[in-house]
Amino acid sequence: MKQFLIFVKKEWLHIWRDRRTLFILLFMPIIQIILYGFALTNEVKNSKIAIFDQSKDEATVNISDKIAASRYFNLVKNVYSYKDIEATFRKGEIRMAIVFPRGFRYDLLHSNHAQIQLIADASDPNTANTLTNYATSIINDYQQTLNPGEGLPYTIKTQVRMLYNPELKGAYNFVPGVMALVLMLVCAMMTSIAIVKEKEMGTMEVILVSPLKPFRIIIAKTIPYLLVSMLNIASILLLSVYALDVPIAGNLGLLIAESILFTITSLSVGILISNTAKTQQTAMFTSMMSLFLPTLLFSGFMFPIENMPVPLQIISNIVPAKWYFIIVKEVMIKGLGFAAVWKETMILIAMTAALLGVSIYKFKIRLA
Amino acid sequence: MMETEKVISAKELTKRFGAFTAVDKITFDVQKGEIFGFIGANGAGKTTAMRMLCGLSLPTSGLATVAGFDVYKQNEQIKKHIGYMSQKFSLYEDLTIRENIRFYAGIYGLDEEQIKEKTAKLLRQLRMEGQDKTLVRALPLGWKQKLAFSIAIVHDPAIVFLDEPTGGVDPITRREFWSLIYEASARGITIFVTTHYMDEAEYCNRVSIMVDGRIDALDTPANLMKQYAATSMDGVFLQLARKAVRTGD
Numbered sequence: 001m002k003q004f005l006i007f008v009k010k011e012w013l014h015i016w017r018d019r020r021t022l023f024i025l026l027f028m029p030i031i032q033i034i035l036y037g038f039a040l041t042n043e044v045k046n047s048k049i050a051i052f053d054q055s056k057d058e059a060t061v062n063i064s065d066k067i068a069a070s071r072y073f074n075l076v077k078n079v080y081s082y083k084d085i086e087a088t089f090r091k092g093e094i095r096m097a098i099v100f101p102r103g104f105r106y107d108l109l110h111s112n113h114a115q116i117q118l119i120a121d122a123s124d125p126n127t128a129n130t131l132t133n134y135a136t137s138i139i140n141d142y143q144q145t146l147n148p149g150e151g152l153p154y155t156i157k158t159q160v161r162m163l164y165n166p167e168l169k170g171a172y173n174f175v176p177g178v179m180a181l182v183l184m185l186v187c188a189m190m191t192s193i194a195i196v197k198e199k200e201m202g203t204m205e206v207i208l209v210s211p212l213k214p215f216r217i218i219i220a221k222t223i224p225y226l227l228v229s230m231l232n233i234a235s236i237l238l239l240s241v242y243a244l245d246v247p248i249a250g251n252l253g254l255l256i257a258e259s260i261l262f263t264i265t266s267l268s269v270g271i272l273i274s275n276t277a278k279t280q281q282t283a284m285f286t287s288m289m290s291l292f293l294p295t296l297l298f299s300g301f302m303f304p305i306e307n308m309p310v311p312l313q314i315i316s317n318i319v320p321a322k323w324y325f326i327i328v329k330e331v332m333i334k335g336l337g338f339a340a341v342w343k344e345t346m347i348l349i350a351m352t353a354a355l356l357g358v359s360i361y362k363f364k365i366r367l368a
Numbered sequence: 369m370m371e372t373e374k375v376i377s378a379k380e381l382t383k384r385f386g387a388f389t390a391v392d393k394i395t396f397d398v399q400k401g402e403i404f405g406f407i408g409a410n411g412a413g414k415t416t417a418m419r420m421l422c423g424l425s426l427p428t429s430g431l432a433t434v435a436g437f438d439v440y441k442q443n444e445q446i447k448k449h450i451g452y453m454s455q456k457f458s459l460y461e462d463l464t465i466r467e468n469i470r471f472y473a474g475i476y477g478l479d480e481e482q483i484k485e486k487t488a489k490l491l492r493q494l495r496m497e498g499q500d501k502t503l504v505r506a507l508p509l510g511w512k513q514k515l516a517f518s519i520a521i522v523h524d525p526a527i528v529f530l531d532e533p534t535g536g537v538d539p540i541t542r543r544e545f546w547s548l549i550y551e552a553s554a555r556g557i558t559i560f561v562t563t564h565y566m567d568e569a570e571y572c573n574r575v576s577i578m579v580d581g582r583i584d585a586l587d588t589p590a591n592l593m594k595q596y597a598a599t600s601m602d603g604v605f606l607q608l609a610r611k612a613v614r615t616g617d
Binding site: 002003006007010013014017018201202203205206207208209210211212 | 422423424444447448450452453454455456458459460461462463467470471472474475476477503520529
């Protein structure tokens with residue numbers, strides 16, 4: 001045990017001496033949270049629009065004002081012909097144009113039937129959809145005010161409640177995503193590099209000849225990274241609560257316990273990579289290629305897994321980050337307890353056991 | 369005549385990887401305090417043989433004891449009684465001299481008091497007093513190697529295995545390195561050394577030459593030169609190595 005602690009201390013010295021890497025390790029999650037939080041948002045805000053109003057009556061002015069006042073839109077231009085609209089789109093000045101036909105109010109009041117045209121730049125289909133939906137709902141809202149109290153005889157009203165995230169904030173989705181990504185990268189990449197470094201330097205051979213048990217060596221090497229990861233979990237959670245207003249709805253203890261479990265899974269991935277990689281570069285590239293992209297793609301954090309073709313959905317199941325992402329969403333965002341995530345927890349435990357099993361087995365082969 | 373004590377004894381020690389026989393029935397003894405040279409071309413099986421003796425690899429057949437312990441059943445015991453220095457000199461570059469000594473002494477179970485004492489003695493011996501807080505990275509290669517050797521015997525092992533310890537070092541530093549080896553040998557530590565330098569082979573008490581997994585010659589350098597009618601160990605080695613079927617890697 002004393003020898004074990006001496007090893008952990010030595011490992012800690014390695015990390016401590018390499019200040020630059022330590023700095024990256026501790027600040028990467030903070031920078032990612034800030035980036036995803038404020039820059040890479042897929043919420044639609046302040047989209048530039050133009051209005052082509054051929055009627056200029058009380059109704060069109062009212063609607064235009066309502067739209068321009070909303071936080072989703074920013075009226076940058078009034079245009080006076082269809083040609084103008086096209087030219088403005090071509091210049092990339094606007095994402096959407098609203099066209100009121102001639103005699104809009106007259107049609108609305110006398111024929112009970114008025115039309116508004118929404119023209120959106122669908123080269124980005126998601127944004128185009130979102131923008132037209134927002135505009136439609138603002139227009140519907142205006143329509144409601146026209147005949148207050150007296151609804152049509154048979155109307156169906158949809159009442160929408162956005163559960164767990166009433167304000168539809170992107171942060172509710174990416175905070176769990178960044179946690180999965182950062183922990184996976186820090187743990188797997190750094191441990192695999194640290195272990196392979198000893199192989200490259202020739203020090204691994206020397207410590208294998210020493211009385212230290214081989215697997216204890218590996219465990220000792222991972223412990224400092226476990227500590228660094230726990231600091232990362234803390235900084236991500238603090239930032240998300242205090243900077244991004246994403247509350248921790250569930251049990252903090254459970255969330256931390258699950259995060260430590262996922263950290264151990266990631267460390268095991270790192271150990272497995274270090275078993276096969278011969279140089280630090282290989283270890284780094286293997287970690288990057290086999291972890292970064294799959295975590296990004298298959299955790300469900302950027303792209304919904306349900307929309308993927310079945311083979312990819314099946315592949316996503318072997319990505320540990322997917323299960324951790326689900327757990328964090330259930331516990332942190334939805335506030336559910338262990339009963340809701342026991343299955344995912346079991347999967348992570350099984351994955352960790354399998355990864356460690358393969359690593360021990362391979363380690364023994366190398367020593368035989 | 370005084371009974372000499374055998375610290376390494378191998379009988380028909382063999383290691384096969386599938387159909388390939390890396391080490392083929394080697395038999396030899398090494399006496400306490402002896403400097404035993406283990407020579408062979410690349411791929412002759414030196415490293416495999418050494419790994420078996422260090423407890424890193426199990427033999428396929430044959431018998432061997434190291435420091436009185438059986439290589440099959442007692443490799444944990446063997447590890448406690450040997451030291452090892454690899455060809456890539458094996459210190460941590462980003463740790464200081466003192467930290468390296470502490471670490472290696474610590475994993476061999478020395479207590480605080482012993483570590484302190486050993487550190488002071490070692491620094492004095494290498495004339496590195498006052499430099500204990502220098503990062504190993506900043507030392508010249510020759511110093512690193514001398515330090516690595518001193519650290520490999522910091523726990524006073526019965527035997528120290530040196531795997532091509534002087535690669536890439538200038539002749540003067542090599543000679544200094546060998547004087548450290550003689551000192552250790554005088555203290556009763558047995559030295560088991562592999563090398564590519566034939567002048568170093570001449571510094572050994574006895575030399576074994578491996579060809580294609582077998583030991584083809586084993587004697588004192590003087591006797592070998594006489595037997596092969598050569599003026600240097602180089603001549604002996606070339607005559608034997610030419611017979612090799614295997615090519616080095």
